[in-house]
Amino acid sequence: NSESGTLIYVDDLSQIWVNANVPEVDIAKVRIGLDAQIRANALPNKLYQGVVRTISLSPRESQDRWDRGRVEYPIEIEVIQPDKDLLSGMTVVADVISAKVDGVPTVRHEFLQRDKDGYFLKDLKGKRHNIEIGLSNEELVEITKGAEVGLRVEMKDFAEKSRGPNRRL
Numbered sequence: 001n002s003e004s005g006t007l008i009y010v011d012d013l014s015q016i017w018v019n020a021n022v023p024e025v026d027i028a029k030v031r032i033g034l035d036a037q038i039r040a041n042a043l044p045n046k047l048y049q050g051v052v053r054t055i056s057l058s059p060r061e062s063q064d065r066w067d068r069g070r071v072e073y074p075i076e077i078e079v080i081q082p083d084k085d086l087l088s089g090m091t092v093v094a095d096v097i098s099a100k101v102d103g104v105p106t107v108r109h110e111f112l113q114r115d116k117d118g119y120f121l122k123d124l125k126g127k128r129h130n131i132e133i134g135l136s137n138e139e140l141v142e143i144t145k146g147a148e149v150g151l152r153v154e155m156k157d158f159a160e161k162s163r164g165p166n167r168r169l
Contacts, residue, residue: 016079016086018050020094021062021072029098030055036077036097040090048086050077052096099135105143111153112141120146121153129153 018038022030036050054076062070077094079086112133113120121129121143131146147153 016082016088017053018077018079018092018094020075020077021060022055022075022096024059024071024073026098027055027073030073030075030096031098034096034098035100037095038077038079038092040086040092042087042090043085046083046085048082049080050094051080052076053078095137101135101142104134105147105149105151106140107143107147107153108140109136110155113156121151124152124154126154 018036030052032052032055034052036052038048038050040046040048052075056074059071059073062072075096077096107121111121113122117130119131119133121131123129129147129151132144134142134144136142
């Protein structure tokens, strides 16, 4: 207030940090120095790169009222080369890259099929291709054996009488 003086708070935007929480089931995969990809909800078309700098050894209970009892570990991610659009206090989604492979065939989950004999893909002629899988994330699954880049495959038939769109690996 004017009687006690003026207080000015200025954020230093030359360095931006993301404070995030890692669920207990995933904390063993997170290490200091791992890369992260960051998307701000207010900037959906921008992707920022980051690096995990700290991992708390002390867990805390989830603040989500629907998920009481879930344990989370706070981490800090340094944003590498932030721009003027990324502002202090923005809500972000951060994906820590715990494993990465390049130049391998991948397929979206909806094209992957499984039965008692294992994983497989069906090509456009209906031929079964038995495969082995490797790493996966929310969108893609690595194919380690049984399919080559360029194989055109059919989407898994979620409704027995309909056929989904085609996809190339």
